[in-house]
Amino acid sequence: MKSYSRGGAAAQRKTLRKTFAPLRRCVRSFFLIAVVLTCLTNASSQTKPSRAHASLSPEAKALLEDAIGVVCTQAKLDPKSSVAIDEMQARPSLPLHSPDARAGAERAQRLLPLAKELVINSLNQLSTDYGFANSRNFNLRLRQAIARVNSVKRVRPDMESRDNASVYLSRPHVITFGTIFLAGLRSDEGMISVLAHELMHIADGDNDSLRVLVAAVGNKASDLTGLDIHGQRSEEVTCDLIGAMAARAYIVTSPGYESVARRLARSIQHNCVELDEGDEDHLSPRNTIRALLALNPGLVRELINDRF
Ligand SMILES: [Zn+2]
Numbered sequence: 001m002k003s004y005s006r007g008g009a010a011a012q013r014k015t016l017r018k019t020f021a022p023l024r025r026c027v028r029s030f031f032l033i034a035v036v037l038t039c040l041t042n043a044s045s046q047t048k049p050s051r052a053h054a055s056l057s058p059e060a061k062a063l064l065e066d067a068i069g070v071v072c073t074q075a076k077l078d079p080k081s082s083v084a085i086d087e088m089q090a091r092p093s094l095p096l097h098s099p100d101a102r103a104g105a106e107r108a109q110r111l112l113p114l115a116k117e118l119v120i121n122s123l124n125q126l127s128t129d130y131g132f133a134n135s136r137n138f139n140l141r142l143r144q145a146i147a148r149v150n151s152v153k154r155v156r157p158d159m160e161s162r163d164n165a166s167v168y169l170s171r172p173h174v175i176t177f178g179t180i181f182l183a184g185l186r187s188d189e190g191m192i193s194v195l196a197h198e199l200m201h202i203a204d205g206d207n208d209s210l211r212v213l214v215a216a217v218g219n220k221a222s223d224l225t226g227l228d229i230h231g232q233r234s235e236e237v238t239c240d241l242i243g244a245m246a247a248r249a250y251i252v253t254s255p256g257y258e259s260v261a262r263r264l265a266r267s268i269q270h271n272c273v274e275l276d277e278g279d280e281d282h283l284s285p286r287n288t289i290r291a292l293l294a295l296n297p298g299l300v301r302e303l304i305n306d307r308f
Pocket residue numbers: 026027028197201236239
């Protein structure tokens with residue numbers, strides 16, 4: 001039984017989901033301010049001492065923070081930047097037929113086939129990078145995961161989902177996408193990143209069949225950042241990593257007149273929040289960026305070197 005959400009009102013929805021929609025898996029569920037959650041967040045591990053091995057050097061940490069600066073500066077300068085998730089949370093509901101929601105839904109549906117292809121390539125790459133390519137058992141699971149990704153057919157816009165995108169594992173051919181979220185992702189790069197995140201949940205499936213890969217990514221992210229990234233947090237970070245990899249691959253194969261840094265930033269900048277709170281299942285948004293960039297130093301270099 002799985003249900004993942006973040007925060008205040010969302011926490012109430014979580015109860016309902018557990019009761020009535022037990023196989024729903026949330027990709028992004030964003031939050032209202034709630035004292036109880038603040039307490040939970042503070043209690044649950046935003047910082048933990050780094051392990052001695054594999055942690056980032058001071059120079060790498062400084063570069064990483066510079067790269068976050070690029071991402072979140074672009075959020076203010078780029079007309080196609082993704083809206084921060086705390087800002088989306090504060091917006092009023094958006095009707096299905098509003099122009100921005102419709103444009104977002106059309107973008108999502110148009111990009112879905114490409115996002116599937118990019119996710120499959122990224123999953124193969126990640127499996128090789130983490131040393132699972134020669135495991136027969138893992139490769140069987142990977143083939144099944146890829147089949148699940150290939151079977152996704154449709155994005156369903158949903159006003160009630162607001163700023164969330166979700167997958168009900170009882171309906172694995174559909175990604176449900178809140179209209180506020182659809183409208184807030186104003187670029188192909190941002191949309192591919194979130195579609196890829198959802199598709200990675202579908203790849204993992206209701207039996208967590210890619211759990212060894214997910215755990216390896218979480219362990220590495222924990223080592224590099226000193227943050228507690230285990231359990232569901234590992235899956236969320238892995239989904240975000242696949243999202244960033246898919247968006248980068250898209251950028252490489254579709255050159256444009258905009259800077260690479262600006263386009264890369266779109267894949268993660270919905271995390272450039274003012275209100276930076278996490279929960280048991282999710283790192284805080286800004287720590288999510290930190291973990292992604294720690295896992296992907298190539299992204300740091302490209303953000304820094306191509307910022308102008
Ligand atoms: Zn997710």
